[in-house]
Amino acid sequence: MKVAMACDHGGLELKNILKAELENMGHEVVDFGTYTSDSVDYPDYASKAALAVAKQECEKGVVVCGTGIGVSMVCNKVHGVRCALCHDVFSAKATRAHNDANMLAMGQRVIGPGLALEILHAFFESSYEGGRHDARIAKMMALENEQ
Ligand code: RB5
DSSP: OEEEEEEOGGGHHHHHHHHHHHHHTTOEEEEOOOOSSSOOOHHHHHHHHHHHHHTTSSSEEEEEESSSHHHHHHHTTSTTOOEEEOSSHHHHHHHHHHHOOOEEEEETTTSOHHHHHHHHHHHHTOOOOOTHHHHHHHHHHHGGGOO
16 A cells, blocks of 8 residues: 655654565555654654545555654644554554554654564554444544534
8 A cells, every 4th residue: 555654853763664664565655754864843744644644645654753742643633634643552453443543653762663663563454343433433533524
């Protein structure tokens, strides 16, 4: 599948590791930057990946900053995006199964690359369960039109 990626300077190394893994898994990565360790503002990059997912140019997205918090907050401002900040494997599986998350956020300063790769695999190898979760997601997404 086509995967949007973005990071700031605080997530550059982990983004590059995750990008290589996604490509090894056979996915096509669209990398919206940043590409150097120069200090940048994470909204400028996370928003590009989120918009690509929202416009369905990419099926899923992976974003990284120092904590994962900033990029996940930005992505969740974009209509149509459900970005999950995951630092454990259980949450990565559960957010695909229950929330049908279409973006994954992680923090390079929070977890090591080994765990991050396990989380990446869990997220991309888990499927949405549907059923009782459909109505819950519909209620969540309806909030986008109520403000
Ligand atoms: C950058 O120093 C840092 O604030 C950023 O990577 C991220 O952690 C923000 O949420």
